[in-house]
Amino acid sequence: MRHHQRVSIMSLGLGQAAGLGQDALFDLFKAAIIHDAGAVTWQEKLALENFDTANPWPHCRQGYQLTSGIPTFESVAETILSHHDHWVGGNPSGLSRSEIPLSSRIIHLVDRVDVLIRDEVYILEQRREILQRIRNLSGQIFDPDLVDLFSDLTRNEGFWLNLVSPWTYNSLLQLVPFRWIRVTSERLLELAELFARVVDAKSPFTYRHSCGVAATAKFLAQKAGLPPKEWALLEVAGLLHDLGKLAVPEEIIEKPGALTRTEMNLVKQHTYHTYWVLKPMLAKYPLAEWAAFHHERLDGRGYPFRKVKNELDVSSRIMAVADIYTALREDRPYRQGLTWTELEGVIRKKVLSGALDPELADLLFENRRDLDESWAELTYGKRADHRPLAAKINWQ
Numbered sequence: 001m002r003h004h005q006r007v008s009i010m011s012l013g014l015g016q017a018a019g020l021g022q023d024a025l026f027d028l029f030k031a032a033i034i035h036d037a038g039a040v041t042w043q044e045k046l047a048l049e050n051f052d053t054a055n056p057w058p059h060c061r062q063g064y065q066l067t068s069g070i071p072t073f074e075s076v077a078e079t080i081l082s083h084h085d086h087w088v089g090g091n092p093s094g095l096s097r098s099e100i101p102l103s104s105r106i107i108h109l110v111d112r113v114d115v116l117i118r119d120e121v122y123i124l125e126q127r128r129e130i131l132q133r134i135r136n137l138s139g140q141i142f143d144p145d146l147v148d149l150f151s152d153l154t155r156n157e158g159f160w161l162n163l164v165s166p167w168t169y170n171s172l173l174q175l176v177p178f179r180w181i182r183v184t185s186e187r188l189l190e191l192a193e194l195f196a197r198v199v200d201a202k203s204p205f206t207y208r209h210s211c212g213v214a215a216t217a218k219f220l221a222q223k224a225g226l227p228p229k230e231w232a233l234l235e236v237a238g239l240l241h242d243l244g245k246l247a248v249p250e251e252i253i254e255k256p257g258a259l260t261r262t263e264m265n266l267v268k269q270h271t272y273h274t275y276w277v278l279k280p281m282l283a284k285y286p287l288a289e290w291a292a293f294h295h296e297r298l299d300g301r302g303y304p305f306r307k308v309k310n311e312l313d314v315s316s317r318i319m320a321v322a323d324i325y326t327a328l329r330e331d332r333p334y335r336q337g338l339t340w341t342e343l344e345g346v347i348r349k350k351v352l353s354g355a356l357d358p359e360l361a362d363l364l365f366e367n368r369r370d371l372d373e374s375w376a377e378l379t380y381g382k383r384a385d386h387r388p389l390a391a392k393i394n395w396q
Helices: 002-017 022-033 042-047 057-067 074-081 102-116 127-136 144-153 157-164 168-175 185-200 209-223 228-240 243-247 261-267 269-281 287-292 314-329 340-352 358-365 368-380
Strands: none
Touching: 002 022, 002 102, 002 144, 002 157, 002 168, 022 074, 022 102, 057 074, 057 185, 074 102, 102 127, 102 144, 127 144, 157 168, 185 209, 185 228, 185 243, 209 228, 209 314, 209 358, 209 368, 228 287, 228 314, 243 269, 261 269, 269 287, 287 314, 314 340, 314 358, 340 358
């Protein structure tokens, strides 16, 4: 996250120097703060820490696919697609020079600057070396006009100090163009869908998991007679429930067998991270609780907070049922998706052991036909592939 904050600070500073208007700057911020959303594996993220990344474009394509079709982010999808394009051309996008979106050229330049920053060396002792490295590639990899602008901009020591300061986040907030944005359930859903796509992309076995949990939770909330406002919030919570899995190595997520105790302990952190990422942002709603408590048990033996029955409201219990139901229906590295008979056996055992709410389990089994239709829509329908392919682009 620190990398994305620093790229955003530098992008906005360079965007202002380039004369971008407020709307363009706001879009630049949106693109910069999520520019590497397509790098979903740890290997991809580590590779991007190398200045001369051999093949950065797959994560650009993935980022484009993740943001396309989501109204809040559609305006920045093209920027993300080309944010590693070389100035002289030869890019998978087919673009070169001024054909490359200006916002992409800005992010590309400052992204590589940030990669060059070394934590062990005082920042002001690095700037000359960094600037020389960038100038050497001016007119080849980077837009020469932007390199000149960046050189002028960075004469200010405060520019560099902002990047390593304890107040980096505050500095970023001062640069972000102010916008009145009414937070509606639709906007929350759009944001949640982006995060869900990023999380689920970590493994081919979970490509529909968050959407499946969200759809099932909303369905059970309706059948349980909860108010409509709660349906919508549960859908958002379902999309965000595994946000913390971004901290779990994909080798563990895709392991074709039982996890060791150490591996299981690593997995147990994911709901903790989900809670603390969401709680400060959405304190007005109980979304953090609903999203993060899906591995808690009514008998207090769940994780990571060891909540007990009277601390788990109906919506939290719904999420637990929706999560395990969806997981059991999915193919996993070590098994095929379960049939209704098989998954009912598993869920009934969990009810008897004190994990799940028996009434909600009954509600699930009473509505098999509707749930089958929902699952078919996730598997084969228009929601099965929510990411449009960049068919005309050669990614080899």
